[in-house]
Amino acid sequence: AQSVTQPDIHITVSEGASLELRCNYSYGATPYLFWYVQSPGQGLQLLLKYFSGDTLVQGIKGFEAEFKRSQSSFNLRKPSVHWSDAAEYFCAVSGYNFNKFYFGSGTKLNVKP
Amino acid sequence: EPEVTQTPSHQVTQMGQEVILHCVPISNHLYFYWYRQILGQKVEFLVSFYNNEISEKSEIFDDQFSVERPDGSNFTLKIRSTKLEDSAMYFCASTSSGIYEQYFGPGTRLTVT
Helix, strand or coil: CCEEECCCCEEEEECCCCEEECCEEECCCCCEEEEEEECCCCCEEEEEEECCCCCEEECHHHCEEEEEHHHCEEEEEECCCCHHHCEEEEEEEECCCCCCCEECCCEEEEEEC | CCCCEEECCEEEECCCCCEEEEEECCCCCCEEEEEEECCCCCEEEEEEEECCEEEEECCCCCCCEEEECCCCCCEEEEECCCCHHHCEEEEEEEECCCCCCCEECCCEEEEEC
16 A cells, blocks of 8 residues: 655754654555645645655755665755754655655654754 | 645635635646645545546545536635535645646635534
């Protein structure tokens, strides 16, 4: 069955610290992987995506993610977190041909000053 | 930058009433989706729409739900007789050929009392 697991519901980091948000997926075909961010009252904004090729992908706002097929993971990282990064982060998986997205439960990021 | 818009941002309705949620996808997009997120739960797929017909729907999308693209720019979700359990945030999304990420609107929060 297709699914996405984000094991961390809440994470708190200090401003300037590094960040890693975990995402594991189960998908029966070649996965297309995404990270979205949702600030309060806002929609889902795409941070980055992976379709093929280089397994380390760069996104907006200084985020990057690494696809590891052997671990079925697509973890999101940022070397130095800013207070404005406080939001909820969603990992999603899809397939070819405009298939629906499967979302994880989300990870709420809190940033301490 | 083009964006998906949704109206209203918040809708309160009584159980048994009909509601229509409105979305304006990005103008050159061809594939349209509705998702919902019950408070504290995952974002889950409801329906996808292409070429003026439903291409896929989830088991949530029963006979109480319908979608329509009435005028070539709007994309609506109708719930005929709302239930308490329909209370959720409803997201509209769109995409097009050659791109696989879905662009999401800000959502409509539906509260059924």
